[in-house]
Amino acid sequence: MSHAENSLIQAAALCFSRNEERIFGPLDFHVHAGEALLVRGDNGAGKTTLLRVLAGLLVPESGEVLLNGDAFSHEAFVVLAAYLGHKHGHKAELTVLQNLRFSAQLRGLAEDAGLEQLIAECGLAGYEDTAAGKLSAGQNKRLSLARLKAQGSRLWLMDEPYANLDLAGIAWVNALIQAHVADGGGALISSHGAYAAPEVPVRTLEIFRSAAYA
Amino acid sequence: MNKIILWFNQTGSPARFDVFATRWAKPSFILAFLLLAIGIYGALLSVPADYKQGESFRILYIHVPAAWMSLSIFVIMALQSAIALVWRIKVCELIAMASAPVGAMFTAVTLISGAVWGKPTWGTWWTWDPRLTSELVLLFLYLGVMGLYSAIDDRRAAARAAGFLAIIGMVNVPIVHFAVTWWNTLHQGETIRLIGPSKMDSSMLWPLLTLVVATKLWYIGSVLVRARVLNLQQETQKQWAIERYGDTP
Amino acid sequence: MRKSRALLQRDLSLMWQKRSDAIQPMLFALMVCVMFPLALGSEPVRLAQSAGAVIWVAHLLASLLVLDNLYRSDLEDGSLEQLLLAPVPLPMVIASKVAVHWLTTALPVLLITPLLAQLLFLPEGLLPVLMLSLTLGSLLMSLIGAMVAALTLGIRRSGMILALMALPMYVPVLVFGAGSVYSASQGLPWLGAIWLMCAGLALLLVLAPWAAATALRIALN
Numbered sequence: 001m002s003h004a005e006n007s008l009i010q011a012a013a014l015c016f017s018r019n020e021e022r023i024f025g026p027l028d029f030h031v032h033a034g035e036a037l038l039v040r041g042d043n044g045a046g047k048t049t050l051l052r053v054l055a056g057l058l059v060p061e062s063g064e065v066l067l068n069g070d071a072f073s074h075e076a077f078v079v080l081a082a083y084l085g086h087k088h089g090h091k092a093e094l095t096v097l098q099n100l101r102f103s104a105q106l107r108g109l110a111e112d113a114g115l116e117q118l119i120a121e122c123g124l125a126g127y128e129d130t131a132a133g134k135l136s137a138g139q140n141k142r143l144s145l146a147r148l149k150a151q152g153s154r155l156w157l158m159d160e161p162y163a164n165l166d167l168a169g170i171a172w173v174n175a176l177i178q179a180h181v182a183d184g185g186g187a188l189i190s191s192h193g194a195y196a197a198p199e200v201p202v203r204t205l206e207i208f209r210s211a212a213y214a
Numbered sequence: 215m216n217k218i219i220l221w222f223n224q225t226g227s228p229a230r231f232d233v234f235a236t237r238w239a240k241p242s243f244i245l246a247f248l249l250l251a252i253g254i255y256g257a258l259l260s261v262p263a264d265y266k267q268g269e270s271f272r273i274l275y276i277h278v279p280a281a282w283m284s285l286s287i288f289v290i291m292a293l294q295s296a297i298a299l300v301w302r303i304k305v306c307e308l309i310a311m312a313s314a315p316v317g318a319m320f321t322a323v324t325l326i327s328g329a330v331w332g333k334p335t336w337g338t339w340w341t342w343d344p345r346l347t348s349e350l351v352l353l354f355l356y357l358g359v360m361g362l363y364s365a366i367d368d369r370r371a372a373a374r375a376a377g378f379l380a381i382i383g384m385v386n387v388p389i390v391h392f393a394v395t396w397w398n399t400l401h402q403g404e405t406i407r408l409i410g411p412s413k414m415d416s417s418m419l420w421p422l423l424t425l426v427v428a429t430k431l432w433y434i435g436s437v438l439v440r441a442r443v444l445n446l447q448q449e450t451q452k453q454w455a456i457e458r459y460g461d462t463p
Numbered sequence: 464m465r466k467s468r469a470l471l472q473r474d475l476s477l478m479w480q481k482r483s484d485a486i487q488p489m490l491f492a493l494m495v496c497v498m499f500p501l502a503l504g505s506e507p508v509r510l511a512q513s514a515g516a517v518i519w520v521a522h523l524l525a526s527l528l529v530l531d532n533l534y535r536s537d538l539e540d541g542s543l544e545q546l547l548l549a550p551v552p553l554p555m556v557i558a559s560k561v562a563v564h565w566l567t568t569a570l571p572v573l574l575i576t577p578l579l580a581q582l583l584f585l586p587e588g589l590l591p592v593l594m595l596s597l598t599l600g601s602l603l604m605s606l607i608g609a610m611v612a613a614l615t616l617g618i619r620r621s622g623m624i625l626a627l628m629a630l631p632m633y634v635p636v637l638v639f640g641a642g643s644v645y646s647a648s649q650g651l652p653w654l655g656a657i658w659l660m661c662a663g664l665a666l667l668l669v670l671a672p673w674a675a676a677t678a679l680r681i682a683l684n
Contacts, residue, residue: 088540107549357627386635
């Protein structure tokens, strides 16, 4: 791993345990700009936990996470990366537009300008003023991904982005990732199924309970 | 200086702590029992009766050390939790959580001995005296910490959450005491002032000091035993635990 | 400060959607105050003596019951996670939540307090002290509650445990708040207690969001 200074995110000897049970580790991997890392593993292998550790939501037992070669800091992560978790991450009571607008405002981004277009690109045209609670699971996923895209972060940490999507949706997510990576971004994607991988330079990290290799 | 830091660092590891706790728990208890016996003998038999309260004042020898312990254990618990939160030291978490039941017990003893003292002195089992009232709130704080610790599944997260509660609680304790004292002056009426043992003849003092030291040793012994158990419960899968205690759960 | 405005706007929109829920703490406090004459007997003099205290306890209990709502919704749909990862200080997020929470749960109860005072025959002259102490007290309880509720976030069905942990923390607020009303009823100086509550409020306005943020990170860890 000699390009530490170029990698967007790097894990060095990263271990995590809960209640003295090793969930994963030690793991060593990195994600450069312009590539995607696919994290595969069965249910319960620790993929979500790994992503949460990378995001700084959980503190690792040992090892460290490096961002752009520097030690992890919350401020740096917030600027560099966007996180897509299991849950929606937006309010069911608010409309599609309201949710996206809120996310943009929190990041000090210019509002409304590109939002309508983004909504259309994500296949939610016509639903701008629909409360997210009235959308289907797949549509909610599209909204979450729209929010991710709107953030404009270089690194995407995506936990099961293909969940709840039909084949067209999966293809759309792959296209999204492809565009992002081609633009110089990086993506770390976790998935437990044998979904079609995005057509971008992809490496795979397989994790099992208490063992892992890239 | 290096040796002291090294010792602290090493004792902080779960394996070393197990050795430390095993070695020092029993001597602490034995010494505590010894001093308890001496102190209680002195309190009950050798010290002359109080000129005002008669024999019933002797409960003070249990009440006062217990009260001091109930407060100081809370402070220790909060301090250990603070260290554990900042530096994420496992053993400090364990000591803090092991201290909670011991502190709760001392608080209960304080309240009960206070009630026992109250009956002959004031004619009633309970009174809303400021000290008793704040002691009662202290008991609730202890129970809250214990309750929170047991309610969270992840043991380390539980220790950190309960520890944070202990820290908030410690800020609360003097405020509660101040508030209740003010409230007590407000609701004067039938409240009878506690006759404080501030001016104690030196002949009556030695059992008190003996019992104060005895309770401290009792606390140390209790915490070491409890923390050791908590430690082993969490570390059963570790190499050192299997080596020392075998494989059976 | 556009971020804080965005946060407030979001929290207010969410609360506005469920504005009919604001009636619930109101009704609860009313019912608690109805329980007391039923238990104590309807003699006006007797009720008047404990009116201030009963209304205070009603406020306190209502505050305990709604405490769980503070973070629950954001936790369940993943918004809390996103807020933790947003470029906005967590104490600011919490301050906004607590402000809106107070507006929708404590303010309604404050608004019907004069009615409660009438029901329990509170002497006329005591109403201003009661309202003042309750306003300060409810703000204090919301801020203290924010810290304690953050700690129990990871626990399922945390209602009772949350109440048990919050109550000892509420004791000073109750003592000074209800105590000021009692002082006033006895003709004693009551402003001192009010000033103490103001001082506590000034302190907690700064410390509580920060402490709650720390507690939140601990609980979600």
